[in-house]
Amino acid sequence: MSVDVITNTSPVIWLGRVLSGLAIAFLLLDAVMKLVPIQPVIDTMQALGFNSTTTLARGLGILLLGCTVLYAIPKTALVGALLLTGYxxxxxxxxxxxxxxxxxxxxxGGYIGIFLWAGLLMRNNQARALLFP
Incomplete structure (x- = not known):
């Protein structure tokens, strides 16, 4: 059975939107927690070996927010998925x-990446056509 036959059904598209929505919601929460660097964020960054400052936390938050916004916009979703994969x-x-x-x-991070890519491939015909010609 071809990829187009499986993924052009409405339930598959909606499942892709749900998976993408869950990933976006988590990533936005993570970005906001870094933008408003609460003490647990600073403590966790120090435990992971960073010289944790609010500037570093905010920088990571801005980076994550930008990549997530790119992923959420249908026309730039593939670029956002690639950037988020690197992050x-x-x-x-x-x-x-x-x-x-x-x-x-x-x-x-791999679990979130699976949600990102599965959601993108289920909901976006162009991404699917590009990766599975």
């Missing part, structure tokens, strides 16, 4: 270097 890869590398648990910490 999440960095998060995975930091968790790995810190020696945190595999399934709850290290792979969490």
């Amino acid at each position: 999440l890869g960095g998060a995975i590398a930091i968790q790995l270097r810190a020696g945190n648990p595999l399934f709850s910490h290290i792979l969490f």
